[in-house]
Amino acid sequence: MEKNKMIDFTVGNLIENTRKKTANPGGGAITSLVGNLGLNLILMMAKKDYGDQKLNKKSKKIEEKFKKYSKELEDLMQEDIDKVNVLLKAYKDDKINNYDDLIIDANKAPKRTIELMIIVLQDCSFILEHGKIEAISDGEIGLRLVKEAIHSSFINLTMNEDDLLDPNIEKTNYKSIIKFCDKLYMENKKIIQEREMKWDK
Numbered sequence: 001m002e003k004n005k006m007i008d009f010t011v012g013n014l015i016e017n018t019r020k021k022t023a024n025p026g027g028g029a030i031t032s033l034v035g036n037l038g039l040n041l042i043l044m045m046a047k048k049d050y051g052d053q054k055l056n057k058k059s060k061k062i063e064e065k066f067k068k069y070s071k072e073l074e075d076l077m078q079e080d081i082d083k084v085n086v087l088l089k090a091y092k093d094d095k096i097n098n099y100d101d102l103i104i105d106a107n108k109a110p111k112r113t114i115e116l117m118i119i120v121l122q123d124c125s126f127i128l129e130h131g132k133i134e135a136i137s138d139g140e141i142g143l144r145l146v147k148e149a150i151h152s153s154f155i156n157l158t159m160n161e162d163d164l165l166d167p168n169i170e171k172t173n174y175k176s177i178i179k180f181c182d183k184l185y186m187e188n189k190k191i192i193q194e195r196e197m198k199w200d201k
Contacts, residue, residue: 004017004024005078006024006025006029006033006077006078006081007074007077007078018030023081023084023085023088024081024085025077025080025081026080026081026084026156027152027155027156028080028081028084028109028110028113028153028156029076029077029078029080029081029109031110031113031149031152031153031156032073032076032077032080032109032110032113032149032153033073033077034145034148034149034152035073035113035116035117035120035145035146035149035150035153036070036073036074036077037142037145038117038120038141038142038143038144038145038146038148038149039066039069039070039073039117039120039142039146040066040070040142041138041139041141041142041145042066042120042124042127042128042138042139042142042143042146043063043066043067043127043142044132044135044138044139044142045127045128045131045132045135045136045138045139046059046062046063046127046131046132047059047130047131047132050130055130058126059126059127059130059131062123062124062126062127065123066120066123069116069119069120072112072116073113073116076109076112076113077109079108079109080106080109080110083102083105083106083108083109084106086102086105086106087102087103087105087106087160090102099163099164099165100164100165100166100169103160103161103163103164104169106160107156107157107160107161110153110154110156110157111153111157111172113149113150113153114149114150114153114154114157114177117146117147117149117150117153117181118150118177118180118181118184120146121143121146121147121150121181121184121185121188122184124139124142124143124146124188125187125188125191127139128143128188128191128192128195129191129195133195133199136192136195136196136199139192140189140192143185143188143189143192146185147181147182147185150177150178150181151178151181154172154174154177154178157172157174158171158172158174
């Protein structure tokens with residue numbers, strides 16, 4: 001078993017290691033974790049039985065997809081740690097001349113985290129609209145964490161891209177992605193608000 005692998009940390013280990021001056025974990029890995037927790041909080045709303053075969057089938061399909069993403073996010077946490085450590089080591093080594101390749105490699109984990117979180121925002125509306133109303137607050141917290149994982153992933157991503165030496169390398173159009181993210185978030189937030197209003201009556 002790999003030593004100091006993030007997925008094997010206890011909660012106490014995770015908190016302790018987060019405040020250390022290392023990349024195990026750093027902000028990128030924590031962001032993937034936050035998105036993963038958000039995704040799973042949304043899944044708390046999923047029902048075992050919606051009283052309709054088509055709805056049950058649709059929910060099961062979404063749940064299986066989200067669980068697959070959850071596992072991938074576990075791997076992305078560690079990938080971020082490992083690739084960032086390589087990048088940090090390269091910055092300290094004057095003999096390294098392939099910074100751009102290392103930056104592109106280090107940015108793969110946050111980019112994929114953003115992609116997964118966007119898909120979750122696109123697909124979670126069914127669960128928010130039809131899932132367990134008693135877990136609606138968990139769904140909203142999960143939704144907020146998913147959105148924040150997207151916003152936060154761009155911090156390291158864009159900072160790294162600012163250090164690229166080759167001006168011909170295309171940089172991420174983060175503003176358009178953030179705009180799309182916020183649009184999806186507000187649409188899902190509206191679903192939650194409408195359900196809460198009906199629940200209060």
